[in-house]
Amino acid sequence: MSDQCTLRLVRELRQVERSEQLAFTVRYEESNIRDIQALIIGPPGTPYELGFYEFSIKIPSDYPATPPAVRIRTTNKGRTRFGPNLYANGKVCLSILGTWHGSRGEQWSPAQGLESVMLSIQSLLSSNPYTLEPGFDENDRANDTENMEIYKSKICHENLRLAVITPLEQAFQAPSLTRELAPRVGQESSAEEDSELEFEPEPALLNQSKFYDFCKRRFLWYLEFYQNAIERGIADEAWRQGTSFIQMPFEGHGNAMTGKWNYLDLQTRLLALRDQLMEETHRWPVEGLVLVKEDAGIAVKLRGQHEQIAAETSAYPQVLDLSLVDENPFVWRLTYVGRNESKLEGGIIKIKIYISPRHPEEQPRAFVESPLYHIRVSKLGVLMYLPSHAEEIGQHIEGIINTLEDDNPPYNPLMTVNPEASALCWGSELDRRLYRRKLRASLEES
Amino acid sequence: MKVTIKEWNAVATWHWNIPEDEVCGICRVQFDGTCPTCKFPGDDCALVQGRCNHAFHMHCLMTWIDLESSKGLCPMCRQKFEWKDKE
Numbered sequence: 183m184s185d186q187c188t189l190r191l192v193r194e195l196r197q198v199e200r201s202e203q204l205a206f207t208v209r210y211e212e213s214n215i216r217d218i219q220a221l222i223i224g225p226p227g228t229p230y231e232l233g234f235y236e237f238s239i240k241i242p243s244d245y246p247a248t249p250p251a252v253r254i255r256t257t258n259k260g261r262t263r264f265g266p267n268l269y270a271n272g273k274v275c276l277s278i279l280g281t282w283h284g285s286r287g288e289q290w291s292p293a294q295g296l297e298s299v300m301l302s303i304q305s306l307l308s309s310n311p312y313t314l315e316p317g318f319d320e321n322d323r324a325n326d327t328e329n330m331e332i333y334k335s336k337i338c339h340e341n342l343r344l345a346v347i348t349p350l351e352q353a354f355q356a357p358s359l360t361r362e363l364a365p366r367v368g369q370e371s372s373a374e375e376d377s378e379l380e381f382e383p384e385p386a387l388l389n390q391s392k393f394y395d396f397c398k399r400r401f402l403w404y405l406e407f408y409q410n411a412i413e414r415g416i417a418d419e420a421w422r423q424g425t426s427f428i429q430m431p432f433e434g435h436g437n438a439m440t441g442k443w444n445y446l447d448l449q450t451r452l453l454a455l456r457d458q459l460m461e462e463t464h465r466w467p468v469e470g471l472v473l474v475k476e477d478a479g480i481a482v483k484l485r486g487q488h489e490q491i492a493a494e495t496s497a498y499p500q501v502l503d504l505s506l507v508d509e510n511p512f513v514w515r516l517t518y519v520g521r522n523e524s525k526l527e528g529g530i531i532k533i534k535i536y537i538s539p540r541h542p543e544e545q546p547r548a549f550v551e552s553p554l555y556h557i558r559v560s561k562l563g564v565l566m567y568l569p570s571h572a573e574e575i576g577q578h579i580e581g582i583i584n585t586l587e588d589d590n591p592p593y594n595p596l597m598t599v600n601p602e603a604s605a606l607c608w609g610s611e612l613d614r615r616l617y618r619r620k621l622r623a624s625l626e627e628s
Numbered sequence: 629m630k631v632t633i634k635e636w637n638a639v640a641t642w643h644w645n646i647p648e649d650e651v652c653g654i655c656r657v658q659f660d661g662t663c664p665t666c667k668f669p670g671d672d673c674a675l676v677q678g679r680c681n682h683a684f685h686m687h688c689l690m691t692w693i694d695l696e697s698s699k700g701l702c703p704m705c706r707q708k709f710e711w712k713d714k715e
Contacts, residue, residue, distance in 0.1 A: 190655050291706065
């Protein structure tokens with residue numbers, strides 16, 4: 183039976199890794215594939231929007247005859263219930279997991295799998311979580327409408343605080359990947375650490391640290407969205423600033439979402455994270471130079487890869503140049519010229535690619551140097567692209583070029599790094615014209 | 629011209645009477661392959677089809693149906709799983 187479990191699980195994991203969805207990612211050790219960590223991005227348009235929600239998925243030995251055991255780990259150390267079905271103690275109430283009685287069509291069967299479990303969990307991160315509490319789905323109580331709004335409001339706040347800012351702060355507090363991966367006493371890195379409350383050190387878990395770079399990359403993508411959400415919170419909910427969360431009728435007995443509205447604090451912490459992230463990126467070439475002097479393997483390898491990729495791309499008319507900045511193999515500069523009759527026509531775009539000394543555990547970060555008003559370029563200059571293979575630098579370069587070449591990409595809120603440009607690009611005819619005009623104007627400046 | 633056939637080797641392929649790229653909903657292996665417990669495809673690792681028209685490797689389905697939690701339902705459509713007689 184165990185054979186059956188492993189064979190099917192390997193198949194499913196491979197499929198999850200191959201699928202190009204951006205909404206979740208999984209990590210596991212080859213030595214024990216039945217112990218899976220999953221990170222789900224809160225669905226856009228919900229109070230959980232673009233938050234990082236961590237789950238542990240344990241696969242039973244008779245899988246797929248019985249469902250996986252799923253726990254939510256984003257619980258603020260067991261203190262926060264993120265939704266009616268996402269308990270503070272980690273329990274996830276879901277009929278397909280057998281943790282909730284559902285109608286027969288909702289229960290587990292071997293036709294279900296990792297992907298359908300992930301989709302079901304995503305559906306718990308809903309746009310109106312209040313109605314997911316049994317008996318509260320009819321809006322038939324006197325204050326249901328009011329409670330729905332309050333519940334959404336506090337989840338929005340805690341989403342930013344506990345599912346975006348806190349995990350990122352931990353990523354920076356955690357021991358660097360270079361030094362060691364083993365647990366270190368006194369250095370915490372739990373996903374549920376709450377900086378406002380007492381400091382409880384916990385050993386760093388390898389699995390968790392595997393999400394750090396993923397979260398940092400996404401944080402750079404979604405930064406403007408987070409900033410806007412916090413600014414909206416400050417402006418629209420000023421009267422709530424400093425007040426305690428109101429409890430829902432179904433919350434209590436240590437299974438609740440308690441705390442205070444404090445968007446001003448979130449703003450300070452978010453900006454500090456942005457600065458830390460940029461500092462970290464700018465430190466890579468400095469660390470890299472040391473490795474160059476030492477003739478370290480990674481430095482030699484990157485230099486070789488650069489030579490090879492530069493030769494390959496020279497045949498490509500859109501790539502004017504691919505060079506090392508100051509001869510440093512840890513910073514590359516790609517000079518790209520827009521293809522005729524494309525939206526980028528004639529524009530010369532310079533992109534600086536920072537490569538981590540810990541590549542591929544930490545993936546490269548690409549920044550557009552000249553001002554470019556583009557749906558895939560954030561205000562900070564972060565270029566959003568998808569490499570088909572994260573390990574190889576060549577695939578990153580290809581991903582960057584593909585992003586620039588893609589003139590009519592489909593709308594995907596998980597790929598939105600420039601909310602304003604995206605609203606125009608996928609807006610009315612008038613908006614679209616305005617987008618093209620702004621893009622042209624930025625190209626002429628470059 | 630006269631040809632005398634001295635020797636001949638017959639070669640044949642077979643596959644189940646089911647679209648080739650379809651997989652068993654339980655183990656997710658092609659029907660023409662085996663269930664995870666068998667080594668040789670074919671009669672030793674037969675397929676079953678229910679009245680609901682969903683097919684599985686017989687061994688995969690039996691593992692499920694034997695469980696109390698299955699309540700005898702088809703994993704795909706959750707109707708009562710009843711063997712289809714014909715074929």
